[in-house]
Amino acid sequence: MNETASTPPARDLLPRHIGIIMDGNGRWAAKRGLPRKMGHQEGAKTFGKIVRYARDLGIGAVTVYAFSTENWKRPRDEVDALMDLLRRYLGELRQHKDDNARLLILGDRNPLPEDLRQTILQAEQESRENTGITVNVALNYGGRDEIVRGARQLAEACLKGELRPEEIDEERFSAALYTAGQPDPDFIIRPSGEMRLSNFMLWQAAYAELIFMHVLWPDFTPEHLNWALWEYAGRNRRFGGV
Ligand code: FPP
Numbered sequence: 001m002n003e004t005a006s007t008p009p010a011r012d013l014l015p016r017h018i019g020i021i022m023d024g025n026g027r028w029a030a031k032r033g034l035p036r037k038m039g040h041q042e043g044a045k046t047f048g049k050i051v052r053y054a055r056d057l058g059i060g061a062v063t064v065y066a067f068s069t070e071n072w073k074r075p076r077d078e079v080d081a082l083m084d085l086l087r088r089y090l091g092e093l094r095q096h097k098d099d100n101a102r103l104l105i106l107g108d109r110n111p112l113p114e115d116l117r118q119t120i121l122q123a124e125q126e127s128r129e130n131t132g133i134t135v136n137v138a139l140n141y142g143g144r145d146e147i148v149r150g151a152r153q154l155a156e157a158c159l160k161g162e163l164r165p166e167e168i169d170e171e172r173f174s175a176a177l178y179t180a181g182q183p184d185p186d187f188i189i190r191p192s193g194e195m196r197l198s199n200f201m202l203w204q205a206a207y208a209e210l211i212f213m214h215v216l217w218p219d220f221t222p223e224h225l226n227w228a229l230w231e232y233a234g235r236n237r238r239f240g241g242v
Pocket of ligand 1: 022024025027041064065067071082086089137
């Protein structure tokens with residue numbers, strides 16, 4: 001199936017914020033008789049290429065699903081390999097300041113290795129003023145977990161008398177999530193043929209256009225993104241209206 005296009009749509013037809021579920025790394029590796037971590041390694045390269053391409057197109061934000069709250073169930077060496085890839089990416093981000101990417105990590109950092117937590121803080125602080133593109137990396141992230149944490153935070157504010165329950169509206173709830181202050185994703189892409197959200201941005205995806213593609217994430221190219229963007233540009237977004 002050809003899911004590629006050589007050029008993207010015009011800039012005013014592009015989404016402001018794209019979510020990507022980077023799926024299919026394991027299958028990519030299995031097809032080649034390689035260990036699963038090699039698939040993640042290729043997937044991390046694809047991530048770098050696609051973020052740079054999205055930035056060059058003028059897309060404001062990309063959120064990628066790198067590690068879910070459920071991924072701790074994977075074999076130890078696969079989890080370690082994923083953490084190493086993140087370390088490497090954060091290191092590269094700090095060196096390549098000309099990428100002009102602002103990094104934010106979405107998710108519960110507490111269970112992460114101490115050195116990684118430190119590197120995340122440094123990378124977030126150093127990239128705070130960058131304006132090229134916002135890169136949200138969902139790491140130890142779960143959509144339900146995020147909503148429960150937000151609810152708890154608001155409940156605590158009520159108990160302390162800082163907030164009244166009737167003041168809780170959608171805007172205030174959004175501000176209690178990891179993505180506080182950012183626009184919701186307009187478009188969520190999941191490659192590899194699976195057709196589900198898998199606990200990704202459950203609140204923020206309320207009106208997102210979804211697209212499911214067959215290509216495995218390590219094989220995903222800028223031309224695949226062009227094709228997906230044409231699909232998005234052709235959608236009629238009504239937000240519940242007519
Ligand atoms: C899902 O594929 C992918 C993941 C759980 C990890 C995604 C992580 C990366 C691409 C690399 C690290 C990220 C950054 C930001 C540097 P799968 O393993 O479930 O694939 P399968 O369904 O084919 O087994």
